[in-house]
Amino acid sequence: MANVRDLKKDINYVLGDIIEAVYIWEYSNTDKDTKKSEAIIDEAIETFDELIAKVNAKNVDNAKAHFKAINSDLESKGRALIEKINNLG
Secondary structure: OHHHHHHHHHHHHHHHHHHHHHHHHHHHHOOOOHHHHHHHHHHHHHHHHHHHHHHHOOOOOOOHHHHHHHHHHHHHHHHHHHHHHHHOO
């Protein structure tokens, strides 16, 4: 991993793109209920807050392993959110 700034950018871009995909789905499916899609947006925002808090944590023993774990957490949670978007139907 290059640095903390790049990790923060990755978190922002991935979760921002997921939120944008939900808005696109809502725009193209105006006849469907948006409660599930709004829940996905809320979950993406909670994930963003959680990951940024982990990145900003000060007292970390092994920084490289800590940031690698955050990166893998971003990937797994991002995939889960994308799967939820795909299941909106």
